[in-house]
Structure formats: C-alpha cells, structure tokens
Amino acid sequence: MDIAGMLVQLVAGAAAGNGVGKVAPGLSLGTAGNSIVGGLGGIIVSQLLPMLMGNTAVAGTGLDMATIIAGFISGGVGGGVTSLIVGLIKSKMAK
Numbered sequence: 001m002d003i004a005g006m007l008v009q010l011v012a013g014a015a016a017g018n019g020v021g022k023v024a025p026g027l028s029l030g031t032a033g034n035s036i037v038g039g040l041g042g043i044i045v046s047q048l049l050p051m052l053m054g055n056t057a058v059a060g061t062g063l064d065m066a067t068i069i070a071g072f073i074s075g076g077v078g079g080g081v082t083s084l085i086v087g088l089i090k091s092k093m094a095k
Helices: 003-023 030-052 065-094
Strands: none
Touching: 003 030, 003 065, 030 065
C-alpha cells in the first residue's frame, strides 16, 4: 500500500486506540500513548492481514473509495485491538 493508504490506517488506528482508552479507562495509556500504540497497530495489522488471510495480490494501490474504507476498517480494528492488548499488559504489570 502507498503512503496515503498507510496514513488512513494510521489515523484510523489512532482514533480507535483513543476510543478504547475512553471506553476502558483502566486500560488507557493516555492520549499520546493510545494514539501512538493505536496508530502503529493500525498500520501493522493492516499490512499483515492480507498475508494472514492468504491474499497475495496487492489490495488497492490508489485512494479509491474501497481502499479508503478498507484502510479505515483494518486500521481501526488493528489499532483498537493493539491498544487493548498493550493496556491489558500494562495493567497486569502494574499489579
């Protein structure tokens, strides 16, 4: 995916990471932490998802609507799940 697609994944992941922090305040990493972990998780999961699903074709190489929607969905899910996992690890280590 190109830089613009990765930017969509980054923004969606950061938003989802902050959403997880609001919904589960005990797992929040703070606004900056949620944004960083969520953004990175959004990009990483979005890049790994096609490989895990066995899709070897390049999925969307432009900024058409389908690519943007797929980037938001995969980036959001990846960012939210990554923030949740890191928040759980952080809360367990604090005990």
